Amino acid sequence: MTTLLHIRGIARGINSPLVARVTKNIKEGTELSYFLLTPNLDTTPIGNYIGILTSQQHEPAIQAGLPVVYRMATLSHLEEGDIVVVSPEGNVNTLYRIGSRHNTLLLTERCNSNCLMCSQPPKDRDDIPYFVWLYKKLIPMIPKDCRELGLTGGEPMLLGDSFFELLELLKLELPGTELHILTNGRLFAKPELARRYGDLNYRRSMLGIPLYSDYYQIHDHTVQAKGAFTQTISGLYNLAKYDSRIEIRIVLHQLTIPRLVKLAQYIYKNLPFVEHIAFMGLENMGYTRSNFELLWMDPVDYQHELSESVMYLTTQGMNVSIYNIQLCLMPEELWPFMRKSISDWKNIYLDECRNCSKLLDCGGLFASSAKDAHSRFIKAFNS
Numbered sequence: 001m002t003t004l005l006h007i008r009g010i011a012r013g014i015n016s017p018l019v020a021r022v023t024k025n026i027k028e029g030t031e032l033s034y035f036l037l038t039p040n041l042d043t044t045p046i047g048n049y050i051g052i053l054t055s056q057q058h059e060p061a062i063q064a065g066l067p068v069v070y071r072m073a074t075l076s077h078l079e080e081g082d083i084v085v086v087s088p089e090g091n092v093n094t095l096y097r098i099g100s101r102h103n104t105l106l107l108t109e110r111c112n113s114n115c116l117m118c119s120q121p122p123k124d125r126d127d128i129p130y131f132v133w134l135y136k137k138l139i140p141m142i143p144k145d146c147r148e149l150g151l152t153g154g155e156p157m158l159l160g161d162s163f164f165e166l167l168e169l170l171k172l173e174l175p176g177t178e179l180h181i182l183t184n185g186r187l188f189a190k191p192e193l194a195r196r197y198g199d200l201n202y203r204r205s206m207l208g209i210p211l212y213s214d215y216y217q218i219h220d221h222t223v224q225a226k227g228a229f230t231q232t233i234s235g236l237y238n239l240a241k242y243d244s245r246i247e248i249r250i251v252l253h254q255l256t257i258p259r260l261v262k263l264a265q266y267i268y269k270n271l272p273f274v275e276h277i278a279f280m281g282l283e284n285m286g287y288t289r290s291n292f293e294l295l296w297m298d299p300v301d302y303q304h305e306l307s308e309s310v311m312y313l314t315t316q317g318m319n320v321s322i323y324n325i326q327l328c329l330m331p332e333e334l335w336p337f338m339r340k341s342i343s344d345w346k347n348i349y350l351d352e353c354r355n356c357s358k359l360l361d362c363g364g365l366f367a368s369s370a371k372d373a374h375s376r377f378i379k380a381f382n383s
Helices: 128-141 161-173 191-199 216-223 228-240 257-270 299-315 332-337
Strands: 006-008 010-012 018-023 034-038 049-054 068-070 083-086 091-096 104-106 148-152 178-182 205-210 245-251 276-280 320-323
Touching: 018 049, 018 128, 049 083, 083 128, 091 128, 104 128, 128 161, 191 228, 205 228, 216 228, 228 245, 245 257, 257 299, 276 299, 299 320, 299 332, 320 332
Parallel strands: 018 034, 034 049, 049 068, 104 148, 148 178, 178 205, 205 245, 245 276, 276 320
Antiparallel strands: 006 091, 010 068, 018 083, 083 091
16 A cells, blocks of 8 residues: 655645644644644644644634644644645645655756656756755754665756765764665766765765666666766766765666676676665656556566576675565575565555465565556465
């Protein structure tokens, strides 16, 4: 079952975006500001609220001048301590979920690549100032015991100086949190950026960088950017000079499978410094939908190539995982490498899976794959 992250109501008294935690009960006199969650405003207690979020259907009188968003379809997706941003238009977007391990900060929707299977197609608009403002508000509010946090885009490195400002803030506010930064790595071909990242000495930060082939034309075609392969490899070597932690990410589809074993060999021979290699099943979102016939392969049909690639790398002592693929589609020798990787807010299981004896061990599917973008061989284990 997917999780609701965005909802809209009718706003009153909100002139600019507001960022705060949510609560159903707050003690009077607290120094923290919260949005109060309440089904109605008839008996709203007095407290130090930044505003009120309610499912009440009729327009309330604004209490003590407080901003209000009413006629929200539900409040049930919000837990005590979740952090939201509320817009003047009445949009309530969840930025951080207190009970989730899959919290991610979208730093920009701009990108310098245009990947054929991009699940978040780039948008050519100047959203960086807003996101930088937003996360400078958010990061100090995130609980200090947050175990891990993702940074993604678009291309995060397009933030320039602001990217490093946010990393410095994260390092200061969340010193115990593991960061996973998704980047295409191309801008690290500039030695000064790789040096600047390395000089942070942020050992809890890992860069997830895609590499789709050992042959430059296939990689460049996949990301729809001429010269991308050369830039990515240069970036990887520049980062390695500073002992940066790096993960290589390989999305599995018709363009990457034919040379998958050669790519595995290339990684071992040329990129032995990478910390992790992730083989990733296709997500049927964004550009994948329009390029589905070009990209889709049933995982059963690439079992051999994936097995050979994984076993080669692990035999060479490299750390390998398989993401986004169901246990029943892979040979048992690959099960130790398969992870429950799909973010909880877009993770589902088919009806066929409900009585599976290995349900708790399997990562399930993307919700976007439920209708017609999953394997024809998914079948429950009976024992």
